[in-house]
Amino acid sequence: MKEIQYLSIQGSCAPSFWFKDHDAQSFRSLIESLTLSHSLIISSIYRTDVFFMAEEDHLDLIIRSWSTLKRHSFDQHLKGKFIRANNRKEAFELYFDTLFHLIKHPKHHERYRIRLNEIQQLESNNPILKELMECDMLLTEKYREQHVKYVSLATAEQIGQYIPSCENFSLLAHERLRKLNYN
Numbered sequence: 001m002k003e004i005q006y007l008s009i010q011g012s013c014a015p016s017f018w019f020k021d022h023d024a025q026s027f028r029s030l031i032e033s034l035t036l037s038h039s040l041i042i043s044s045i046y047r048t049d050v051f052f053m054a055e056e057d058h059l060d061l062i063i064r065s066w067s068t069l070k071r072h073s074f075d076q077h078l079k080g081k082f083i084r085a086n087n088r089k090e091a092f093e094l095y096f097d098t099l100f101h102l103i104k105h106p107k108h109h110e111r112y113r114i115r116l117n118e119i120q121q122l123e124s125n126n127p128i129l130k131e132l133m134e135c136d137m138l139l140t141e142k143y144r145e146q147h148v149k150y151v152s153l154a155t156a157e158q159i160g161q162y163i164p165s166c167e168n169f170s171l172l173a174h175e176r177l178r179k180l181n182y183n
Helices: 011-017 023-035 059-069 088-103 106-122 127-144 156-161 166-179
Strands: 003-010 039-044 047-054 083-085
Touching: 003 011, 003 059, 003 088, 011 047, 023 039, 023 047, 023 059, 039 106, 039 127, 047 059, 047 088, 047 127, 083 088, 088 106, 088 127, 106 127
Parallel strands: none
Antiparallel strands: 003 047, 003 083, 039 047
């Protein structure tokens, strides 16, 4: 059975791995030819997330390919800069846990959300994107029900006052994953 695998790079080293224009589509084609399955790339200047489905652990191969494409030499130091997950549960938990950290930087978060909205419009049938949005909708629902406190990016004063615990994201993502029906 194919598992969702996940790679992410963010922060100060992320701009050199950012996919501009058609780079993301070219890299996505490469991933899909290597894994013979679906992939999803969400790339903004300070964060890039790569999801793909594969039966075997292809994380190192994808990092090597990505590094080569961006003209970086691949070594253990570089490998350590990537957030990695080789199964669906860890992938979604890490995604939401690390997205939480991006919220602390409203301009970067806004840029990322704009890119994600563009991808939603272009790739609405992507199965990985559908699962990701299911988890996101559950988190939004939990915010509305006040099971998790919501930090509005519209009000700058609230951002520094309360940031929900990362464990909330993990637990909610895991709860949603249990409810999803997988093939």
